Amino acid sequence: MDATAGVVWGRAEQQDFRSRVRGTLLGAAVGDALGAPVDGADLAAIRETYGAEGLADLAPAYGRRGAVTHLTQLTLFSVDGLIRAQVRRDTGAWHPPTDVHRAYLRWAATQRDWGPDERRAEDGWLAREEWLYTRRDPTRALLLGLGDTVMGTPDAPKNPEERGPEAAGRSAPFGLLVGWDPQLVAQLAVECAAQTHGHPAARLAAAAYAVTVHGLVRGAALEPAVRHALAVLATRPGHEPVSEALRRALGAVRQGLPTPERVAGLVGDGTAEELVATAVYCASVGEDARHGLSLVVNHDGPSAAAGALTGGLLGALHGETALPPAWVAELEGRPTLLELADDFAMELTQGAALHGPAGAAPGWLARYPRA
Known part of the structure; x- marks a missing residue:
């Protein structure tokens, strides 16, 4: 698993990659923040509150506009875990699912501790961001899956019947590993999803989403990226519900102007595969990022997860400048998101200069300790 193999990093390529990394993380967070105020509310109640067109702008949630949920929190820790995995390669330890799981355990600590423990230098800088120490309605599956140090695996997953969208909703960063083979991206997403969401459809929905992001960041258009994800899925047992949902979404794109009824039909019961398919549809038919989100x-379903999944696709496809600037400006945690996005882009494009046989940058290893 070489995260840089096959990629030639000229200056233009580095700049494009950084824009797409920023776009993916900011887009997922903006979509999460847009959906948070109406998460789980029925459409009639949304229209009664926000008008006939429904919610079309950021609204207060958790006491402020632009607030994010646990989905953005966990996405940040996915990125942190991937950077730590790259840094730890120098020690001969190379198992990214373990590093991502350790990052998720650091997130779990933010859900029970009052604030960061400055004595734990091995936690790195992200775990010392005080704004993350707040509960934003994490689901029972997340709290149970990360409630102890035992790591779920595909052979022994946590919450084996859990089919919700939360694992897929934190999987965009796996698609940013542009030098990886798509099958390895899918496998990483599956293994990390199994840490909280054990149902095969939830795991494979996370894989399909990560592989789609992977194609977009490498320059593919949305439909070809989804079709490639379908080809990757076809080799895996139990893929049928996810593949069928994605094909329905691609078919719906050709059925005329988008309507709330068509979106509701794709959302269905709000399972992982249905939400990923809905995100594909809305990212495809939206006139721009604002309209798609x-x-x-x-x-009536999980609006925050649907928004996060759609925003991640739009950001990966178009880069950060395609996102509504007024929404980005109000986004909770924006400085943290941008700092982490730039660190990820720098690690993947210039990691050898930050740590390796020729030496190491002490500041980098303080941010992302090998321990």
Whole structure:
């Protein structure tokens, strides 16, 4: 698993990659923040509160506009875990699912501790961000899956019947490993999903989403990226519910102008595969990022997860400048998101200069300890 193999990093390529990394993380967070105020509300209640067109702008949640949920929190820790995995390669230890799991355990500590423990230098800088120490409605599956130090695996997953979208909702960063083979991206997403969401459809939905992001960041258009994800899925047992949902989404794109009813039909029961398919649809038919995100959060289901999944696709496809600037400006944790995105891009494009046989940058290893 070489995260840099096959990629030639000229200056233009580095700049494009950084824009797409920023876009993916900011887009997922913006979509999460847009959907948070109406998460789980029925469409009639949304229209009664926000008008006939439903929610079309950021609204207060958790006491402020632009607030994010546990989905953005966990996405940040996914990135942190991937950077730590790259840094730990120098020690001969190379198992990214373990490093991501350790990052998720650091997130779990933010859900029970009052604030960061400055004595734990091995936690790195992200775990010392005080704004993350707040509960934003994490699901029972997340708290149970990460409630002890035992790591779920595909052979012994945590919450084996859990089919919700939360694992897929934190999987965009796996798609940013642009030098990896798509099958390895899918496997990493599956293994990390199994740490909290054990149902095969939830794990494979996370894989399909990560592989789609992977194709977008490498320059593919959305439909070809989804079709490639379908080809990757086809080799894996139990893929049928996810593949069928994605094919329905691609078919719906050709059925005329988007409507709330068509979105609701794709959302269905709000399972992982249905939410990923809905995100594909709304990212495809939206006139721009604002329209696509507004379309995807107005329904009876998990609006925050739907928004996060759609925003991640749009950011990976178009880069950070395609996102509504007024929404980005109000986004909770934006400095942290940008700092982490730039660190990830720098690690993947210039990691050899930061740590390796020729030497190491002490500041980098303080941010991302090998321990």
